[in-house]
Amino acid sequence: MSKQQKQLRLGAFLPGAGQHVAAWRHPQAQSNGALNFEHYKQIAQTAERGKFDAFFLADGLALQHRPGAEGRTAFGGDFEPVTLFSALSAVTERIGFIATASTTYEDPYILARKFASLDHISGGRAGWNVVTTGSSEAAGNFGLEAHPIHAERYIRAHEFIDVAKGLWDSWEDDAFVRDKETAFYYDPKKIHQLNHKGRFFSVRGPLNIARPPQGYPVIVQAGSSEDGKELAGRTAEVIFTAQQTLEDAQAFYADVKGRLAKYGRTPDQLKVMPGVFPVVGITEAEAKAKYQELQDLIHPQVGLALLQGLIGTDLSAYPLDGPLPDLPETNDNKSRQALLIDIARKHNFTIRELYQWIAGARGHWTIIGTPVQIADQLESWFVNDAADGFNIMPPYLPGGLDDFVDLVIPELQRRGLFRTEYEGTTLRENLGLSRPVNQYQKVLAAIK
């Protein structure tokens, strides 16, 4: 029963028309959702009604070129996440906003500032999903000949996060006094220059915005490669991951939780949240029919192009109904490639079967069933040390989110697994994460 009193954390991963590669073609999907602010406002407010911890969005810094499927993929028109979340924060009250941003192509001063600004605007509801950018196509948009190699990107990511935290600590929490009488706007002793000089960055500081309400935005990490897990162990507070089975998820959970101690961190400081693609029906048959309806909308060129993009290799020379060939290791998203090869081998999939398998969840866990069946599955992972919560990936929008909020959330609440009201006003408070102490105040405490 004590396990039951622990609460699930839920993210809502809500891209445009939905998660399924053919979502935008679904009769009830908002086909222009990726660039429709009223649509986003509606789904943000629905997710908040469902008491989700956070609204999550992925991001890339290039148009995803899909050879063979030009014009058929629903990519390319989307809002930029931080601007979108700023606007959505003005029309919501409690839900958090986790925006993806790249340590490989962005600048730390500009990035630290915009996330601090989002955290202030939203009253402490910002999260930063740290990525090193999985797609090599970004390089050409930033004057680079080639995408930096995987290991280098992660070395830069560590330094980038350190710089960002240093900048967020520029001002102590009580630096601003704004005393009209004495004419002191801030206490000059409570502002600090960073003077960082590292391998990738040289940044003086201070940041020209006050410390974020949360201290730092919640740090999220979404790569499951060896480098990614180590970055998470050192810095992340939430890890988003793709896991297919309870056993794999348990192993992953134990692995990343086990990396915390050497950085002086405790297991509860990192929330493990696998992605879940739920297809909800009043009956199991209805759920299966819903799923099949989406699968039937997959254009073959789009399915193959999606697979090629995720696996980092051109597969056009191989027969669709033959096996997945041996592949060279990618420099893009390593953990995604490994996962898909593993799935193909395990199920003995042809290329066509593999793209059909990933067309919805892209390698995340797919659960097709009734609200009770879905809640059973989620509970099973939650109580068996495979997850602290889940990042929910509705098949199409807005309907797929409505289904989850109206049918599955009440079932989770009935079981005592999920909140019926927000515990706090900030994302940290709702996730049960402590507010980081300013490093300059830490130094001071050590001296005293």
Added chain:
Amino acid sequence: MSKQQKQLRLGAFLPGAGQHVAAWRHPQAQSNGALNFEHYKQIAQTAERGKFDAFFLADGLALQHRPGAEGRTAFGGDFEPVTLFSALSAVTERIGFIATASTTYEDPYILARKFASLDHISGGRAGWNVVTTGSSEAAGNFGLEAHPIHAERYIRAHEFIDVAKGLWDSWEDDAFVRDKETAFYYDPKKIHQLNHKGRFFSVRGPLNIARPPQGYPVIVQAGSSEDGKELAGRTAEVIFTAQQTLEDAQAFYADVKGRLAKYGRTPDQLKVMPGVFPVVGITEAEAKAKYQELQDLIHPQVGLALLQGLIGTDLSAYPLDGPLPDLPETNDNKSRQALLIDIARKHNFTIRELYQWIAGARGHWTIIGTPVQIADQLESWFVNDAADGFNIMPPYLPGGLDDFVDLVIPELQRRGLFRTEYEGTTLRENLGLSRPVNQYQKVLAAIK
């Protein structure tokens, strides 16, 4: 009468607690306004009630260090403008948002994308105030030894704007078809790679967001140096400038309008909007008393520090009650330095008198008087080819904006000089600026 039918354009330049250097100390000012979202929401909605064309915000990329006045200047805690304006666009309907961003320190792909996103989120209400960054203190935050020299910054600015426009044109306006039947999300013939290779940037494109509703956000320019005026002549649609007298403003107006023809542009494609610092009273005596109340709140260290920052030179070795010494030419904001030296010489000001003179408007035009007196002055510049409109800079907030909206705007409306309702839904429509044609469609038209 035909002159009367032409309409004034009005910007509202609304930083935190207000424009006066001591604004935050005013009893009715919102002293934490720079970081108070509810305050910004209130003043944005007030400006929209006043039918302002746009809300304008300046920006810098470093904390403005003010030697001798540490802790006493109201700088350092502010929101980042693009995130703030995204949020404000969600709680307003018609007013535009002109955000300042730097071509010297930002990246063109990231910048083009965030402004496109703001333009989409707001339904076509975004403007970009292009600056090369006037403060050398930014360099240290971006790994540079020194602030690039003025002329170099402007060469980069031209290339940056060209790249941004090329990226905004990546998708033709009707590229997205989202045809659920044929499974075409976009027309692949209507997407274009930029493949820019220039002196400062190498950018492949396409941009990963649809063309902004306005084609491009409205391009604004705020430097009045020779380089700045030439940049405006080639690219700007609004120019914000500091002018002290009708004659100087007329000369500036004729100068910049005269630069348009050689770029194939007509005079109405650039709106000249001098800054105005209005102190409004029911009587002239009340207005003067209001102004004096603010002047009395200037801490001497803050006054001197403000002057030093604007003029780009350390003046601490000179007596406050002596004349302004001869100064070396700055590499920061050249036109601001020239303006302040000119003011000092013309009025035979001491250093103290000069900082008192600029403490409110920083070199912009100060008008202290009744609504009728202020409207007379604005009308005089407007009908005498000195201005197409004004960027209104309230002394303190929210009160100074309330005064202008409740007392001066009705007077301008009574005279037929200013709208009583917005003409359009986009910033371009309200400013009377045409929507730029996509350069790829231009090429196509030329071939046909």
